[in-house]
Amino acid sequence: MQVIIVGGGIAGLATAWALHKTGAQITLLEQGPLPNPLGTSVDDHRLIRYPYSTKLGFTRMVGEAYAAWAELWADLGETHYVETGTLVLGGPGNAQNAATVATLERAGLRVGADIEWLTADTLARDYPLLEEAAVADGGYRLKTGGALRCGRIVQALARHLAFIGLDIRPNTPVTAVDPTAGRVTLADGSQLSADAVVVAAGAWVTKLLPGLATRVTPSRQLIVYVAPPSETVAQWQRMPMMLSIDEGNAGFYLVPPIPGTGMKIGDHRFSRTGDPAAPRVFTAEEARAVVEQCRGQIRNLDAYRIIEPKVCFYTVEADEAFVFHQEDKLLAVSACSGHGFKFGSVIGKAAADLLTGKRTLAEVSLWARGA
Ligand SMILES: Cc1cc2nc3c(=O)[nH]c(=O)nc-3n(C[C@H](O)[C@H](O)[C@H](O)COP(=O)(O)OP(=O)(O)OC[C@H]3O[C@@H](n4cnc5c(N)ncnc54)[C@H](O)[C@@H]3O)c2cc1C
Incomplete structure (x- = not known):
């Protein structure tokens, strides 16, 4: 089978990786360089963690993803994951956290072994950088969870795929897709056809496939790298990732400064606006507002200097599901809603x-809902 893949982010590359193992012949077309700094699968890190509210499917999918990443590390001969552990504030009295932990248990994780409920005193002792009020209700932590070095993964995977013989073409924008003919048109007017065309165009997907605009919306997001006060750096380097994500599109996440990277604060609220092709501009007020989400959680917040805000895009789906859309010879894949990188390895599989008939669209779509 000959397959054209449009998009060299994690979804496109992982699809190429998995399809190649089935014997398919692959041409991958990326509009920019590889990695593309404007794509979503770049930056220093993307988080992987088990807590997924009451979404049992996504909770289980994290285990599948860890196994698939391990397979990728073996193929690459290098690992691009740093385990930090996961910290969530709010103890068993917090209904949302109690429900999340119950879901973790249904997925096979065990309180005592994999998950540890923490009292306010333990939190205050172990995490003195956090405000007393923030830890007052307790919390829980897991040893698992950490940072996937996404930019490095994309770079290493693209290089690996080219090395083992796939046709990987950076700087090759696709301007049109014909699902019936299995054909793509390139910016220079030339055309390529294959048995199947996979469109994994990230936040640009609705430009190529406007019909998908009813299912996914590009969303401009801001993350901010900060410099903590110098006397706290060593403590931050031992901190787990922190999640403060409420049901219903709220909250932030904090990535501690793992070796070679800065400390990052991300806004989990979806903007559902913006154009990924537009200039990536931001205001100082916007960046400050992201940091302000940590007010009341991190001591001495005013001493944290903003060093680099970054604008990034992803698509949002109403239920935060991943989208697989099949139409004749076309398969569109969208790793949506700001949580798709961790699952990139299994989304590719x-x-x-789907393309090799091992699973049906109905099966994959149900799985991709993560319910
Ligand atoms: C701020 C932020 C924080 C995030 N944090 C996390 C996290 O902690 N954990 C997590 O799991 N996920 C996270 N995500 C989400 C994750 O990064 C995305 O789900 C994932 O990277 C999407 O990968 P993709 O391959 O679908 O898209 P992309 O990486 O954007 O890849 C699509 C590629 O297609 C190319 N392309 C588009 N149109 C064309 C065309 N016409 N011709 C050729 N090429 C084209 C683009 O240039 C791009 O390189 C975060 C996202 C953002 C923005």
């Missing part, structure tokens, strides 16, 4: 399963 799911796309390969």
Whole structure:
């Protein structure tokens, strides 16, 4: 089978990786350089963690993803994951956290072994950088969870795929897709056709496939790298990632400064606005507002200097599901809603399963809902 893949982010590359193992012949077309700094699968890190509110499917999918990442590390001969552990504030009296931990248990994780409820005193002792009020209700932590070095993964995977013989073409924008003919048109007017065309165009997907605009919306997001006060750096380097994500599109996440990277604060609220092709501009007020989300959680917040805000895009789906859309020879894959990188390895496998008939669209779509 000959397959054209449009998009060299994690979804496109992982699909190429998984499909190649089935014997498919692959041409991957990326509009920019590889990695593309404007794509979503770049930056220093993307988080992977088990707590997924009451979404049992996504909770289980994290285990599948860890296994698939391990397979990728073996193929690459290098690992691009740093385990930090996961910290969530709010003890068993917090209904949302109690429900999340119950879901973790249904997925096979165990309180005592994998999950540890923490009292306010333990939190205050172990995490003195946090405000007393923030830890007053207790919390829980897991040893698992950490940072996937996403930019490095994309770079290493693209290089690996080219090395093992796939046709990987950076700086090759696709301007049109014909699902019936299995054909793509390139910016220079030339055309390529194949048995299947996979569109994994990230936040640009609705430009190529306007019909998908009913299912996914590009969303401009801001993250901010900060410099903590110098006397706290060593303590931050031992901190787990921190999640403060409420049900219903709220909250922030904090990535501690793992070796070689800065300390990052991300805004989990979806903007559902913006154009990924537009200039990536931001205001100082916007950046400050992201940091302000940590007010009341981090001591001495005013001493944290903003060093680099970054604008990034992803698509949002109403239920935060991943989208697999099949139409004749076309398969569109969208790793949506700001949580798709961790699942990139298994999203690629799911796309390969669909194209090789191992799983049906109904099966994959149900799985991709993560419910
Ligand atoms: C601020 C932020 C924080 C995030 N944090 C996390 C996190 O902690 N954990 C997590 O799991 N996920 C996270 N995500 C989400 C994750 O990064 C995305 O789900 C994932 O990277 C999407 O990958 P993709 O391959 O679908 O898209 P992309 O990486 O954007 O890849 C799409 C590629 O297609 C190319 N392309 C588009 N149109 C064309 C065309 N016409 N022709 C050729 N090429 C084209 C683009 O240039 C791009 O390189 C975060 C996202 C953002 C923005």
